[in-house]
Amino acid sequence: MATIQDVARAAGVSTATVSRVFSAPELVIETTRQRVMAVVAQLGYEPNFAAKSLRTLRTEKILVTVPDISNPFFSQVIRGVEEAALAAGYSVLLGDTRHEEAREEQYAAMFRRKEADGLIFLGHRLPEALADMVASKGARTPIVNGCEFRPGLAVSSAHIDNEGAAAEVMEHLYGLGHARIGVVTGPLASPISSDRLSGVLSAAQRHGRASALRISIGDFSIESGVRQAGELLDELGRPTAIFCFSDEMAMGALEAIRRRGLSCPKDVSLVGFDDIRFARHLDPQLTTVSQPMEEIGHEVVRLLLDILSGRATTLQNVTLPHELVVRASTAPPAV
Amino acid sequence: MATIQDVARAAGVSTATVSRVFSAPELVIETTRQRVMAVVAQLGYEPNFAAKSLRTLRTEKILVTVPDISNPFFSQVIRGVEEAALAAGYSVLLGDTRHEEAREEQYAAMFRRKEADGLIFLGHRLPEALADMVASKGARTPIVNGCEFRPGLAVSSAHIDNEGAAAEVMEHLYGLGHARIGVVTGPLASPISSDRLSGVLSAAQRHGRASALRISIGDFSIESGVRQAGELLDELGRPTAIFCFSDEMAMGALEAIRRRGLSCPKDVSLVGFDDIRFARHLDPQLTTVSQPMEEIGHEVVRLLLDILSGRATTLQNVTLPHELVVRASTAPPAV
DNA sequence: GTTATCGATGATTTCGATTACATCAGAGCG
DNA sequence: CGCTCTGATGTAATCGAAATCATCGATAAC
Structure with missing residues (x-):
């Protein structure tokens, strides 16, 4: 050449x-x-890219790490990231960490080697290899988090109000007249789950229904939805509504409901989270919380570009709007 | 640093x-x-990565372009690519082309700038900017195609036997006793659709049912499934079975069936393609063709590494095994 | 008419690592 | 004892583009 x-x-x-x-x-x-x-x-x-990069000390690349690329929620966020990055002249280096810390660290090392100008991580953990960088450069470290805001994280982020959204779901269910509600969370190590759980608990307390809550911990997969929702349905005093912290788990829950000869929403109401493309095409169409996935992608890129251009000097935590989308999977409990 | x-x-x-x-x-x-x-x-x-890369003329990166990252089929393939690449010490540069030629060319230019050692494209079109490279370097060009084999493409590829798989689906439906069958294809510009259509046609001819076929062209999206399947269902002499060239379209078709007060598989049998994770969790569980998505990802990486290491001197077109997975969405037609 | 200014271009250094080649000390050998 | 060989390390060229500084002719200003 x-x-x-x-x-x-x-x-x-x-x-x-x-x-x-x-x-x-x-x-x-x-x-x-x-x-x-x-x-x-x-x-x-x-x-030649390497020569240019060596001289300018810039790569025009953004490294994006994601816990699971095959999860439609994340792939939509990535779509937004890719779009905003390309528009700004950056390209996307993708890292699928498969929820494994070792892979997170591997990608962190790539970032240290300057294979990318910035890092966007959609998981909840800041890799150890980057702690010193964040500590020394503070808000000017070109690292941004998406979806998993945690106050102590010391990096900027874009996310929705998970606690508020979960509380709204509970208000919706209580408003319909449900008393015994089952909740299938994700792993509680991540703020995405623990924040939602806080919202669930505070709403339950407000309604004096905390003792009628049944909490079950899933892992966001369809299979765990089948399993955890199934356990809830088999308990004495079966819940009349189930709230899953992801649409995929809700999809599994729907299957668990059907397998027991029950019907949704007649016997059990069901709520998901995320509003992935499939949610509105299930039978019944799924009530869920819509997250602005592509917009989260755009926003994390914007935050990162602000840092890279030197515009940003303080941490920013952007809360984007969510929306409770009521569809056919929730109804008043049978009398 | x-x-x-x-x-x-x-x-x-x-x-x-x-x-x-x-x-x-x-x-x-x-x-x-x-x-x-x-x-x-x-x-x-x-x-420093740029310095190393300049000196060695290697980037240890693979550029992967995909028509739509939010499509679960592609995101599974990418998962396989990412896994195999990482294992071999490569990382993945992701390009979402959104089916737009301009973006394909943009990523082709990145490749020419040597921002990656190899290119894997999951679309059906070889970017123009790379034609001369393929012409001059032949089978040693580090470019590989996934999923969309076409004889004239002049690059190695990994894919399934789309024609054979589609024919199997038709045999399954004819075997159940269906005569009037509707087919919702993808855009016929891509081999993935045209090959499957060939399989459909030859099976129909074998059974003397070619004139009872109804072909409708979709775009692989849920919405196009709703629309195209809906049109087929509204015709006089409604088909008793519908074969969609993707599970997403089948999901849309299922919705179209329900909206008309019909039931699957009682009134209409339904077959999808790909066997994405959701297929087995629909109601009814979807009969579909299972593609080894992660394995396709592994295989295209292997082909590419063979080229990069100088091992490969001739084009290789690998056909991976598929499987017709019969579930609850297909049954004999009502009498 | 001399000098400051400016626009276009060239010469050269620089970015940070890799690597071919040079060097040097000590081991082994006749 | 001197020579070769080998293992460990140093010296310096190199990769390809960017950017600083230098140059040179032409124009404008006084």
């Missing part, structure tokens, strides 16, 4: 001029520029 | 020795190695 030297030689100019044609064309006179461009087209020249 | 010079100075050795500690430790005597490593740990040194 042709180098800048080849182009310079063939066009009868210096490498500096060729470089300027690309990065500061207004400094080059039109005739020279055209002569250079003609040679560029003819040789199929593209500036 | 510390450079190799800083480490060399602090450890009282040359930069060559520091470099060797990382890339050829057996050449460095143990005591020296430990002294260097101590300094490395203390300074938190990581080799």
